[in-house]
Amino acid sequence: MIADEQQIRSLIERWAEAVRCSDLAGVIKGHAHDIVMFDVPPPYKGVRGLDAYRQVWPSIFQWQAQGASFEIESMDVTVGRDLAFAYALLRCGTSEQLRRNPEMRLRLTLCLRKENDRWEVTHEHHSFPFTDVGEEEPAGHIFTAAQT
Amino acid sequence: MIADEQQIRSLIERWAEAVRCSDLAGVIKGHAHDIVMFDVPPPYKGVRGLDAYRQVWPSIFQWQAQGASFEIESMDVTVGRDLAFAYALLRCGTSEQLRRNPEMRLRLTLCLRKENDRWEVTHEHHSFPFTDVGEEEPAGHIFTAAQT
Numbered sequence: 001m002i003a004d005e006q007q008i009r010s011l012i013e014r015w016a017e018a019v020r021c022s023d024l025a026g027v028i029k030g031h032a033h034d035i036v037m038f039d040v041p042p043p044y045k046g047v048r049g050l051d052a053y054r055q056v057w058p059s060i061f062q063w064q065a066q067g068a069s070f071e072i073e074s075m076d077v078t079v080g081r082d083l084a085f086a087y088a089l090l091r092c093g094t095s096e097q098l099r100r101n102p103e104m105r106l107r108l109t110l111c112l113r114k115e116n117d118r119w120e121v122t123h124e125h126h127s128f129p130f131t132d133v134g135e136e137e138p139a140g141h142i143f144t145a146a147q148t
Numbered sequence: 149m150i151a152d153e154q155q156i157r158s159l160i161e162r163w164a165e166a167v168r169c170s171d172l173a174g175v176i177k178g179h180a181h182d183i184v185m186f187d188v189p190p191p192y193k194g195v196r197g198l199d200a201y202r203q204v205w206p207s208i209f210q211w212q213a214q215g216a217s218f219e220i221e222s223m224d225v226t227v228g229r230d231l232a233f234a235y236a237l238l239r240c241g242t243s244e245q246l247r248r249n250p251e252m253r254l255r256l257t258l259c260l261r262k263e264n265d266r267w268e269v270t271h272e273h274h275s276f277p278f279t280d281v282g283e284e285e286p287a288g289h290i291f292t293a294a295q296t
Contacts, residue, residue, distance in 0.1 A: 036224070041279065085271065
């Protein structure tokens with residue numbers, strides 16, 4: 001189990017490193033052919049399959065090239081016998097965005113299965129929380145997303 | 149495994165039904181004491197623990213009472229020996245919001261573990277995708293969230 005957790009942590013850390021390096025082959029290396037990703041932008045129904053997943057990254061790499069960070073701040077991994085999941089918080093933004101909103105974090109959930117003794121990511125959910133103004137936390141829980 | 153999948157589907161369907169009925173006890177029934185939820189609004193670091201999770205719901209119930217839906221449209225469940233995960237798309241909004249933006253879906257990821265032969269939710273991630281204008285899908289993948 002400890003070896004499995006270490007393998008999964010390494011997989012996710014290497015993935016984030018590949019994102020920072022605009023290394024597309026590295027980004028998709030640990031991902032299943034049937035990956036379903038809920039990305040920050042639409043499509044609402046998710047990015048389905050490894051080919052679609054691959055197409056997501058060039059525009060993120062472009063954003064990275066403008067100085068955006070993609071740093072894992074914390075990660076929690078739960079390992080089972082044949083499935084695992086992890087959730088993480090990432091400092092993800094340009095230095096100007098993080099200066100204006102120091103609390104801002106990308107929230108990330110990854111679900112994995114073990115195939116032939118190798119862990120692979122089958123589901124990924126990325127999101128930023130919705131706020132009223134983008135700088136302060138809203139007073140209450142309001143579905144501003146749905147209201148726009 | 150089939151029995152497990154059925155148990156998990158029922159748990160999630162009953163949870164959504166409890167949300168629609170503003171039934172707080174029903175909403176938290178299948179949840180672990182150490183649940184970590186990434187909710188649609190902040191806090192950025194997530195809602196941590198069952199007490200905090202409980203406090204999220206009254207304002208959502210209030211929104212529901214104004215006519216918002218919370219209907220599971222599709223759900224995909226992966227069951228392992230001791231862990232499971234599910235992702236789902238929900239029609240979640242008032243009829244006016246869904247009229248203006250018929251494609252809008254709440255994306256939901258749930259991670260579960262089996263404790264004493266009973267499945268419980270240990271992690272939940274809710275989000276709406278970010279769009280530029282909230283009605284059309286943006287042309288490219290732009291981290292509009294981070295840019296606000």
